[in-house]
Amino acid sequence: MRPWELFFREKMIKLFSAGGKVIDIGGGLRLVKDKNNRYDPKREWLRPYLSKVDYKILDVVDTYHPDIVGDVHNLLFDDNSIDSIICIAVLQHVEEPHKAIKEIYRVLKPGGMAFIYVPFLFYYHAEKGYYKDYWRFTKDSLEYLTKPFAHSEIQSIRGAVETWIKISPLGRYKFINWLGYMLDIILEKLKSNQVSGYNIFLIK
Numbered sequence: 001m002r003p004w005e006l007f008f009r010e011k012m013i014k015l016f017s018a019g020g021k022v023i024d025i026g027g028g029l030r031l032v033k034d035k036n037n038r039y040d041p042k043r044e045w046l047r048p049y050l051s052k053v054d055y056k057i058l059d060v061v062d063t064y065h066p067d068i069v070g071d072v073h074n075l076l077f078d079d080n081s082i083d084s085i086i087c088i089a090v091l092q093h094v095e096e097p098h099k100a101i102k103e104i105y106r107v108l109k110p111g112g113m114a115f116i117y118v119p120f121l122f123y124y125h126a127e128k129g130y131y132k133d134y135w136r137f138t139k140d141s142l143e144y145l146t147k148p149f150a151h152s153e154i155q156s157i158r159g160a161v162e163t164w165i166k167i168s169p170l171g172r173y174k175f176i177n178w179l180g181y182m183l184d185i186i187l188e189k190l191k192s193n194q195v196s197g198y199n200i201f202l203i204k
Helices: 003-017 041-050 097-107 139-145 160-166 174-186
Strands: 021-025 054-059 082-088 108-119 151-157 197-203
Touching: 003 041, 003 082, 003 108, 003 151, 003 197, 082 097, 097 108, 097 139, 139 151, 139 197, 160 174
Parallel strands: 021 054, 021 082, 082 108
Antiparallel strands: 108 197, 151 197
C-alpha cells in the first residue's frame, strides 16, 4: 500500500471509529450508490464502519439525492455540533475555499476531526451544470488555510515522476503509473513538492 493510501485508511478508521455525526461534503467517499454521481468499489472495505456513525452526505444540489442539500460556504449546522467531516475533492470546485474551511472549523466539535483531499498538479475537471474547477493547492497554502486547527497532518499524493505520468496520456495505464512510483522511490522524489495533491487530517 502506498503512503497516501495507508494514510487514508488509517485516518478513515480513526474518524469512523470515533462515532457520532459524520458529514461527507460532496459525497467524496463514493460509497453509497444511490446518493452519488460516482461509485468506487475500492472503498467497500469502509462499509462496516458506516454502522458506527450517523453518516450523512451533503451536496450543493439535489441531483444525486444527498441526505442534505447545503453549501460548504454556509453550512446549515450549529457551532460545535459535528463530530467529523469528510471533504474529498471539493475545495477546488468552490469559489471561496478559505471560507469553506472556516465553516468546517466552526461546525466541528472541539476535538472533532476532518479529512480533506485537494489536488495540486492535476488535470482540469469541471462538470458542466454541477461544478466548475477553480483552484489548485500547494502545501504552503494548506498550512496557511488550516492554521486554526489544533492538529494538522498533510500527506502528499504521488511523487514527481508518477504525477507527471498521471496527467499525461500515459496515466491511463496502471503498469506505467507503477513504474513511475518505483522511479519516485529510487530517485527520492516522493518528498518532492511536485505532487498530484494532498490528503489532510485535521483535529479542532
